[in-house]
Amino acid sequence: MIRFEGNMPIYMQIIQKIKADIVSGKILGGDKMPSVREVSENYKVNPNTVQRVFLELEREGITYSQRGIGTFVCEDDELIKKLKTTQALKHTKRFLEEMKELGLTNKEISEYIDLLKEEHKSEST
Amino acid sequence: MIRFEGNMPIYMQIIQKIKADIVSGKILGGDKMPSVREVSENYKVNPNTVQRVFLELEREGITYSQRGIGTFVCEDDELIKKLKTTQALKHTKRFLEEMKELGLTNKEISEYIDLLKEEHKSEST
Amino acid sequence: MIRFEGNMPIYMQIIQKIKADIVSGKILGGDKMPSVREVSENYKVNPNTVQRVFLELEREGITYSQRGIGTFVCEDDELIKKLKTTQALKHTKRFLEEMKELGLTNKEISEYIDLLKEEHKSEST
Amino acid sequence: MIRFEGNMPIYMQIIQKIKADIVSGKILGGDKMPSVREVSENYKVNPNTVQRVFLELEREGITYSQRGIGTFVCEDDELIKKLKTTQALKHTKRFLEEMKELGLTNKEISEYIDLLKEEHKSEST
DNA sequence: GTGGTCTAGACCACA
DNA sequence: GTGGTCTAGACCACA
Numbered sequence A, B, C, D: 001m002i003r004f005e006g007n008m009p010i011y012m013q014i015i016q017k018i019k020a021d022i023v024s025g026k027i028l029g030g031d032k033m034p035s036v037r038e039v040s041e042n043y044k045v046n047p048n049t050v051q052r053v054f055l056e057l058e059r060e061g062i063t064y065s066q067r068g069i070g071t072f073v074c075e076d077d078e079l080i081k082k083l084k085t086t087q088a089l090k091h092t093k094r095f096l097e098e099m100k101e102l103g104l105t106n107k108e109i110s111e112y113i114d115l116l117k118e119e120h121k122s123e124s125t
Numbered sequence E, F: 001g002t003g004g005t006c007t008a009g010a011c012c013a014c015a
Helices: A012-023 A036-042 A046-058 A079-101 A105-120 B012-025 B036-043 B047-059 B077-101 B106-122 C010-023 C036-042 C046-057 C079-103 C106-122 D010-023 D036-041 D047-059 D077-101 D106-122
Strands: A063-066 A070-073 B063-066 B070-073 C063-064 C070-073 D063-066 D071-072
Touching: A012 A046, A012 A079, A012 C010, A036 A046, A046 A063, A046 D106, A063 B063, A070 C070, A070 D077, A079 A105, A079 B012, A079 B077, A079 B106, B012 B047, B012 B077, B047 B063, B070 D077, B077 B106, B106 C010, B106 C036, C010 C036, C010 C046, C010 C079, C036 C046, C079 C106, C079 D077, C079 D106, C106 D106, D036 D047, D077 D106
Parallel strands: none
Antiparallel strands: A063 A070, B063 B070, C063 C070, D063 D071
16 A cells, blocks of 8 residues: 655556566566556555556556456566666666756765665665 | 756746755855846746745745845855755655665665766766 | 557457458368367457457358358358458558548658568568 | 547547648647647547647657646657658558558559549549 | 646446 | 546646
8 A cells, every 4th residue: 555645646656656566576577467446446546547557657668458358567578677777777867967966076975875875774664 | 048857847946956056156145146037038937937936945044035126045154054965865865765666775776876977977067 | 370469459350360361362262260269269369259250250241150060251252352352442541541641642652652562572471 | 620530539539630730730840739628629528638639749759748838849840750751651561561461462552552542632622 | 827637437348 | 347438527736
């Protein structure tokens, strides 16, 4: 169960959750996804919202749907790996740009990361 | 000139840009800010949007306005330092969350950063 | 084995394939069609779907079923020729509509065809 | 005003119409699109349906939206040209495959096209 | 005014 | 049962 946060729209939070599950191997290539109705009940969210999630995932090539049968995770493992790398690079690039913009040096950036890494450890689930 | 990106609302992007300019010393404590109209023309943006930016900056205590004279950057150096730290922590926290969600270890995160740090150096402005 | 494509429903794709096989002479008039179960296993498809395919083919007079014996391709050569023409016209009409909609002239349409005809030759099966 | 046809979903028909208008130059790069509400009233269609149309066009990079301002056609003329070529090639490829599947020769294919080209002329708007 | 998100709910094609 | 389309309508952030 997700607790939906702040400003990010619900459908995006669900997308992120699913992507994370795929990328981290909780959901495997070829797996059948739960149906729109199941996800909708599971997250207490309108089916249309889930529909949108599935549409988006399909458009990104992460899943494919077969009418009357269900929605499946793409079997192309390469694509999934690429997804992970692409996402990671995107986040890192953005982060570095933001930090540089504040006038921080590489060294200072590393210090901030080390600082919060520790916190993450101690409060980790 | 900013090229406005993706989903982040324009007013937030301008706020972030101004904060970065203050924190990195491009704009100094006590400096007069350009007028709403100037910023609006400069960025080709609706004056209402700039108005909102100024309101928010003032609410956060980063600027103060003097009726009929203009808006000025707060002279409190402490506050500016704090602003720098706050922003840096915010970016770092978000970044680590995103990377963890992809299932990346601390070590992998560091590798991504080191990878892009290098690029930043070579193509640096 | 067919790889089912995009949006066209599976049952239609199978119908089209069978029609093409009849029209091109791979299946001959009077031939016994494989059973629903065979087709279903062959294409890894739900028997209901195949049932629907057979129903439709029979409705169009392309096949006829004999209870307890099986389904047979119609022996009427005229009908098969007509089928060929009908299908060809259908495809052509649709194609021309799509191309016109893009604002292409007759000349440009011919150029596209000549271009791809060549490719088809060189990589032909 | 479009009269919506047969099986193709309304939102796709609107997308096709808009793409055709862009590709044929009726709508130019940089133009502001009519608002969701306007299109919705214009076509007597639910705003959500139009929303979906705009989403799709944006995802394909054909338009971009600015919150609170409106939706605009992408200014990249190259992209629009590419769109035209891509679409044309896609249609042609599919068409040739279908016709080959019927066992038709290149010459026969050309004959079908010439046949219908004529009709298109005589009944053209 | 303009786009974005979400709910509620109907109806359909397909398997 | 499963996904796909569409309507009606609310509420919001943004400009």
